[in-house]
Amino acid sequence: MLRFACGWVLTLSGLMGCMSAAPPRQPQLRLADAAPAQASEPASARTCEGDTPCEDGTPSPLPAPPDPGAPTLEAIEDTEEPIEDELETPAQEETAESKTVVHPWAQLSDAELERKLLDDPSSAGSMSVGRTNGGMLINGVRMPEGERWTLIDPAHAWGTQETIDALTTCIDAVHRQYPDSPKMEIGHISARGGGHLSPHRSHQAGRDVDVSYYYTKSTRWFTRANAGNLDRARTWAFVRALIAETDVEMILIDSGLQRLLREYALEIGEDAAWVDDIFRGVRGKHPAMIRHARGHATHIHVRFYSPIAQETARRAHALLVKHGKVKPPLTYVMHRARKGDTLGRLANKYGTTVEAIQRANGLRNTVIRAKRTYRIPQKGSVRPASGRPIVVPPRRLPPHAPTNLSTQAASTAPAPPETK
Numbered sequence: 001m002l003r004f005a006c007g008w009v010l011t012l013s014g015l016m017g018c019m020s021a022a023p024p025r026q027p028q029l030r031l032a033d034a035a036p037a038q039a040s041e042p043a044s045a046r047t048c049e050g051d052t053p054c055e056d057g058t059p060s061p062l063p064a065p066p067d068p069g070a071p072t073l074e075a076i077e078d079t080e081e082p083i084e085d086e087l088e089t090p091a092q093e094e095t096a097e098s099k100t101v102v103h104p105w106a107q108l109s110d111a112e113l114e115r116k117l118l119d120d121p122s123s124a125g126s127m128s129v130g131r132t133n134g135g136m137l138i139n140g141v142r143m144p145e146g147e148r149w150t151l152i153d154p155a156h157a158w159g160t161q162e163t164i165d166a167l168t169t170c171i172d173a174v175h176r177q178y179p180d181s182p183k184m185e186i187g188h189i190s191a192r193g194g195g196h197l198s199p200h201r202s203h204q205a206g207r208d209v210d211v212s213y214y215y216t217k218s219t220r221w222f223t224r225a226n227a228g229n230l231d232r233a234r235t236w237a238f239v240r241a242l243i244a245e246t247d248v249e250m251i252l253i254d255s256g257l258q259r260l261l262r263e264y265a266l267e268i269g270e271d272a273a274w275v276d277d278i279f280r281g282v283r284g285k286h287p288a289m290i291r292h293a294r295g296h297a298t299h300i301h302v303r304f305y306s307p308i309a310q311e312t313a314r315r316a317h318a319l320l321v322k323h324g325k326v327k328p329p330l331t332y333v334m335h336r337a338r339k340g341d342t343l344g345r346l347a348n349k350y351g352t353t354v355e356a357i358q359r360a361n362g363l364r365n366t367v368i369r370a371k372r373t374y375r376i377p378q379k380g381s382v383r384p385a386s387g388r389p390i391v392v393p394p395r396r397l398p399p400h401a402p403t404n405l406s407t408q409a410a411s412t413a414p415a416p417p418e419t420k
């Protein structure tokens, strides 16, 4: 896989370096069963029941029920609301600076591509299908165990090869600068086949990653960061690497913590205009790279571009569905439960199974509640691939290294980890 990837021709600066620097990792290619139970394009199939107002075509924030069946990410078990991680970056217009990925399949006609996929589906590598708020992951790669990080929920740490490589690159960058760094904690990336992953609204296509902040003392996953415990130097080194060394789409950080990081960046002599650009954006040009969303004082949410995996999906997904190599994506009907509804009755009504409804809603038992809205999976038609290749905006590179770093670094060594 890696050998294959490195042979690809890219015009995207830096991606090659990123890939070739990464140690070989074996993705598990199990194409035929890679389709998730619930890849979704919910908007197109919404219908309304009872007194639910229907806004046709508008993807709704899901009024998801509390999710007792969610993976055991300790501190979020109590979460009533889905995590607000669904922000979307406006579609990128191609500019003179934009870098279009030259995919290894660029020269293949559709017929050649189809033959190649049928001969050896695994040769396609990772595919990030659709949107991160309604998509799926094919041929995902699980984040490996590593000495520099801890996987909080390994079963939901699947991403594109590019996501895994980019994340590794940035953690390595922190250790290059601060060799005695503690482990970063890595939460959800995506489910093996992508699709809905409670309690998130995104994390569906192998490009979203939740990671811990770096702290000045040993803490548990999902500890709220603040001025007293945030390791500003290491967290900044990580964020800086995301922006300078990877194709990151956006970074969600609580605004209070943004202030601390911004102050730190200026203190160590980062270029002020560049700092403004990434924290505030440039009006009329592009939004801030680092954005606030509720719920992100306990972890950083990173969304990467995966230009190869997104382009692969754009060209290959419909062909794979056509030939039965992956299951067709599902769409959802939103059903507002009424008194007397049972899962069995809903399964009957919509031609699905109790288990499928449980899975789509993260239900551990068969209890449903009146006036609550449930997602009912429906077989949907395949969405035709969009015509244009993905455009990755140019990286916002800092014009120079921090000018005052050495004096800061000495004061930020973390306390030795406490025994748990």
Ligand SMILES: [Zn+2]
Binding pocket: 083, 085, 200, 203, 208, 209, 210, 300, 301, 302
């Ligand atoms: Zn997230």
